[in-house]
Amino acid sequence: MVMGKDVSADPFDPRDRGRYRRKVQRCLDTLARMLTEGSFSFPHKHIGLEVELNLVDDKMRPSMTNTMVLEALNDPSFTTELGQHNIELNVPPRLLAGDSAREIEDDLRSYLGRASASAAESGSRLAMIGILPTLTHDHFDQKWLTNNARYSLLNDQIFAARGEQTVLSMEGAPLRGKKERLRSFAESILPEAACTSVQLHLQVAPEEFAPHWNAAQCLAGVQVALGANSPFLLGKALWHETRIPLFQQATDTRPEELKNQGVRPRVWFGERWITSIFDLFEENVRYFPGLLPETDSEDPVEALEAGNAPKLTELRLHNGTVWRWNRPVYDVVDGKPHLRVENRVLPAGPTVLDMMANAAFFYGAQRALAEAERPVWTQMSFQAAEENLYAGARLGFDAQLYWPGIGWIPPDELVLRVLLPLAHEGLRQSEVSDAARERYLGVIEQRCLTRRTGSRWQRETVALAQERGADRDTALAGMLARYLELVSSEQPVHSWPID
Template identity: 80%
Template sequence: MGQDLSADGFNPRDRARYRRKVQRCLDTLGRMLADGGFSFPRRHIGLELELNLVDEEMRPSMNNQEVLEALDNPSFTTELSQHNIELNVPPRPLAGNSAIALERDLHEYLSTADHKAGRAGARLGMIGILPTLTHEHFDQKWLTNAARYVMLNDQIFAARGEHIRLSMDGVELPGHPPERLRTHAESILPEAACTSLQLHVQVAPEEFAAHWNAAQCLAGVQVAIGANSPFLLGKALWHETRIPLFLQATDTRPEELKNQGVRPRVWFGERWITSIFDLFEENVRYFPGLLPETDEEDPVDALDSGQAPKLSELRLHNGTVWRWNRPVYDVVDGKPHLRVENRVLPAGPTVLDMMANAAFFYGAQRALAEAERPMWTQMSFQAAEDNLYAGARNGFDAQLYWPGIGWVPPDELMLRVLLPLAHEGLRTADVAEASIERYLGVIEQRCLARRNGASWQRQMVELAQRHGADRETALSQMLGRYLTLSTTEEPVHTWPTTL
């Protein structure tokens, strides 16, 4: 979804041409997989970080174009709403002390960007959902001024035929009744409320299925341990409210199609896979094109002439099916490669917390992918999906299913089973011991404290309300303190919980 599009509308011929072109791209990808036409010199990792812009009053700052001009750095780009920007960090090897170098680079990117954003009256916020968002910030006028965002909004609403419904039942704050959200939106901007940390790992074609299946197994515990999105539109909802919000904000299905079992475009999937081809084939089979833009390249001709085909239509289509673990085909310096993009984690709270989340994922994913007996042969796909929603809803209070153990809290699962696996996976990847201990030590201490970004936010808001603040004031006060603490190198489990 990073590419811009024509500002012209689409007609039925465009859609028919696009469908044929996507199928031709899929056939070409099948040939490449069969012929071994992929580059895999070494394992690379990368990340994307979505950020909020906040003004002095802790409200969204709707000036991303002005901020990007001040930044003048191609690593920062626009996102859907005018209060969002995205940071794309160049990929690098996983081995050695690369993770510590990445942490240092992230600090430099963000501190420099925050300083320059201040010239435009904004500051950066790394948080899963900005808790001071209100309905007025979902007005279509706040879409970033780019053709692709306007067209995506229009196409989703055209497919749906009605306003977007947001409906969630929350997890109660201590001493308070559960809260419910029932509202509608007239744009897809609720999607822009969801800011995430997206982790990439390059894998060989023959290894892709194992790494994707492993990522699916880990999704539930990732969100439970890393939750950082407990408030939306003033309501205390799920610990990781991004998960249901993103699903609902981009849902092209009216109720009748949901009742028929039509698949949502924000999708966990429905089965373990044997090849990356399975995922792209499902995308083509189940989802109509939202942005049927075609280019001039014939992928078959490109492949026959010895070039790496761009597969532009297949990649564009893949960008409008928001899997929590997405397959990626890309071409860099004329060489094609494959990646798993892990999308379940929220942004924040600190750079160190995000690096710890990333290190755990890379290590545990590799260990599971290389295990003698694959975990997905012992666990139903439905159990993995149920874990995702349980972890997102309840955070540390979730009960997750794991083969050989049964139902277990995420902190116990992490400490007993998954942290040792992550250690093993990182060592196998030749990650330096100092990096392993630094980042997995943060995860261990977070589990022992049972405190992540979501639990800290919820505790601080409840405390402020007990001292007489209304919800709006409590959220603003909490966010101000959160933003100050998030720029430190102190992970969230060590943050103070007093007013």
């Protein structure tokens, strides 16, 4: 969601915006100097992840109980999210090497077990899924925003910028030969709360950032096709990974006229390959007005000259309101500044094992592509990578993706022929244990061979229930109940039966 500190509940005036713009520019200048002077320490590659979760009641409807669940948990690893039916888990970072992935898997299960127990106390259950299929238009009422000043302000600022209702409009991938269409309106940004994701972080040295970000952009379309788990929204069967268009539409600050002028959306793939992390921060500052123009008392230049790591508060807050699918992150931990690539394309779920497999595939393939002698992004246009994202999100394994040296190819074939061997090599180079590498990439291989993602399982299960006489709402609730049963079995989604 919004990165950075909480904000004041007081309204902003025009002078705030002027101060904020000047301060963001000063932060940007400071970052440029830090990159030039080599101010970043980088001993080891660390990985981390965030998982956004839904809460449901015994009828599989959203349960607006996040405050009660978090109070019962009393664990700083869990935080609020935009909607009252959401919570977020932040897993502490670890080294990528060795058996760290297995340790993160164990940690995830432990965290989720505790969260499930706390949720049960309030009569709710956790659901790890890209979009909760039982959401209705009523759940997008502003009253269901989590009670936090930053969420209300963000809602108000986005609607003030756009000046009109949110339009949700998309056409689905065929289900049993038929395409379904959604056209709906919302008067809050709560459709964004329908999008629950897994965010993968990789800490990198400054000189390694650009190739790792470019590699992540090349992988985005394959990632969403391979990990799709968000096929239903407001009762309609839409994209295999409906989160992608939904998130863009839910936070769009542009009325139609600004879209027609080519004004950039705040949920953004980008428009070019980069040579430095500075390119991304500089674009964010140049193209996007501040949504939450609150300033900090620190002077970043003075902090740097005093030998401290500047917080760059305004730049980080601004960066948190530009939702790139692969986002640059500047952070300070224990007084030391570092840089991360945050990968944001993947949905939550279905199982812990599936999410860890998605992460291992990404980290391995990303490293191999980043270190290739002839980088793949020098052989394809940026627009081709963007088109791959939308094709993979809309059609899943039925998409045709472009890849240099091959041309158009289905995602499963691209993974099996090209990217899975690269992922193995990248994890070996990262000194990931053979047992962890084979465990997770074996799941990816089987998912490609069976062509069964969470999205495909959901779509087929609902279609079968309807063929047996259920209406769509009953079929969706029944599917979600069965989904949660199968998640608790801890068997990866490619092995789930459709019954």
